[in-house]
Amino acid sequence: MKIDFRKKSGLYIGLICSLAIGLVYLLGFFELAEYQALDFLFKARGEGRINPNIVIIEIDDRSLEEFGRWPWTRGYHAALLDIIDDYDPKVVVFDILFSEPQLEHPEEDKLLAYQSKKIENIFYAAFFDLKEDRLRRLRPIKVTLPLPELIESSKGAGFVNILVEPDGKVRKLPLFLEYSGKTYASLDALAAASYLDRDVAGLNIPTDKDGMMWLNYAAGFEKFKRFSFSDIVSSFDQIKKGENPKLDLNMLRDKLILIGLTATGAEDFWSTSVSPLYPGIGIRAASVNTILQRDFLRRIGRFANFIILLLLGVSLGVVVPKRNPFGGLLFFVILAGGLILLAVTLFNLFNLWMALATPLILMSVSYLSITLNQFVIARFEKGLIEQELKIASRIQISILPQSLPQIAGIEIGVKCVPAKQVGGDFYDFIKFLYDVVKLKENRLGIVIGDVSGKGVPAALFMAKVMADFRGLSHDCNEPSEAMTAINDRLTEEGVSGMFVTLQYLIYEPKERTVKYSNAGHNPLVWIKNNGEAILLTQDVGSPIGIIPGSEFKTDGFPVSSGDIFIMYTDGISEARDIKQKEFGENRILETAKANRSLSAQELAEKLVAEVVKFSKNMPQHDDMTIISLKIA
Secondary structure (H helix, E strand, O other), X not given: OHHHHHHHHHHHHHHHHHHHHHHHHHOOOOHHHHHHHHHHHHHHHOOXXXXXXXXXXXXXXXXXXXXXXXXXXXXXXXXXXXXXXXXOOOEEEEOOOOOOOOOOOOHHHHHXXXXXXXXXXXXXXXXXXXXXXOOOOEEEEEEEOOOHHHHHHOOEEEEOOOOOOOOOEEOEEEOEEEEOOEEEEEHHHHHHHHHOOOOHHHHOOOOOOOOEEEOOOOOOHHHOEEEEHHHHHHHHHHHHOOOOOOOOHHHHOOOEEEEEEOOOOOOOEEEEOOOOOEEHHHHHHHHHHXXXXXXXXXXXXXXXXXXXXXXXXXXXXXXXXXXXXXXXXHHHHHHHHHHHHXXXXXXXXXXXXXXXXXXXXXXXXXXXXXXXXXXXXHHHHHHHHHHHHHHHHHHHHHHOOOOOOOOOOEEEEEEEEOOEOOOOOOEOOOOEEEEEEEOHHHOEEEEEEEEOOOHHHHHHHHHHHHHHHHHHHOOOOOHHHHHHHHHHHHHHHOOOOOOEEEEEEEEEOOOOEEEEEEEEOOOEEEEOOOOOEEEEOOOEEOOEOOOOOOOOOOEEEEOOOOOEEEEEOHHHHOOEOOOOOEOHHHHHHHHHHHOOOOOHHHHHHHHHHHHHHHXXXXXXXXXXXXXXXEEO
């Protein structure tokens, strides 16, 4: 049930995150983030297609240096129209508002109207004062139109309102506005329709729910064909003088010409998706280019994006809980990278704009939530396991002898220190074993062992070996007979991959002799009463439970009062210091020899204390057990 809950909880979290963030997305709260993602898509795409028939005549800094500060009298604009009329442009657009009569040289208004009528296909700028209604829709409340004579002499007037998003960037423009029962078209739409010889209503431009066209910025403003007002005029003068002109004005023929202000300090500069400073005439050009090239941005619907959010949340909820932390993170990174690649590809190839910021937010929130949930579940389950292991540890300790037999003429000492797992969260299953039992004829048997492996298998195997050895050893007179019997039992039952090293010693008080047998365990230490220290390494057999029919030998010898025998596990001899040096068997001999005057129990504790002192600042890597037997 825990495993099922753990798997399903990730799915539930993914669904909850998808529904919650999807609802917030549908309500429009992530719109600004999606706009910024759109800016990223423009940068990732690079330059798009610019219609070569769009020409910008800019009133730039050089023009102001030559003809004086802005605003100019309208005679300058009339002169420009007189020049370009000779080269038959197809459409001319003034992105300059001529709404009030000129007080100085008023005759120039009529001159401008006259030149406009000669051009025929010319459009002037209008402007609306806009106000948001209760539904946050823009409603015109006042219109500023060109001079009546300019309207009469031109093909039309279109509004030039530029709207900014909450972050101050221009990403879309209105195409039509209703005012006083009349529909007004934008200057861009009028110019493009005239260039295409179509009615403006027949352009079939896709818009959003508010009637806005998304601007598909093909490139920065500098990539358009741009010519300075002053260069146009000077080139015309050079042609009249018979000189080689700076510009070949034939390049104006059949072109759509946009005229506007770009001089430094002009207020008509805006922030866009591709540039922080984009002149208003450049936005007009970008809008016209979008229409002429029919590179319309189409936004994938909110419902379709909502379905994508659900699929992403479910994918994370299903996959991440089944992976390890690195695998889950890798899946998240691959999924996020694939989503970005898909969004960029759709935008580059099909001008399709899918939601990107919201899915990435969803994925981040879902991944972190699922990962945190897995961590909480793991900690909870680990806590349960820790409690179970503590109980198992106490049960295992209870299997070991709780008291030592009292036999005249000998003294026994035991010290065991279980190792802790790395991190010290809970005690590992004790994998060593020892036993001290009285045999027939008042003999004493002492066994010590070390089980392979760790965890539950080692714990169960240790309990089995102790139970079997206790039952078999009572009927064996020789240590080697007990070793053979337990080996036959374990190999016959075939506990795959598990084995145990054993050392079994029998003390016979009548004969005052010691017999012992070794099955792959550490050597027996003998400290004689004269201070001689011996490491009994002969006749070491194979570990118990590996090879069927293994033979074991018994070594025996008489002992004297004051003799000491030390039995230990490799947690003693293989303990390491900070330089990775082992405590080793020689230090066991030296310590036991130097402290042979201590009681058996004191000697066992002294040996463990020396190991701890030797390996200070290093974690205990294995269980440590010492059994000392002192002959009185």
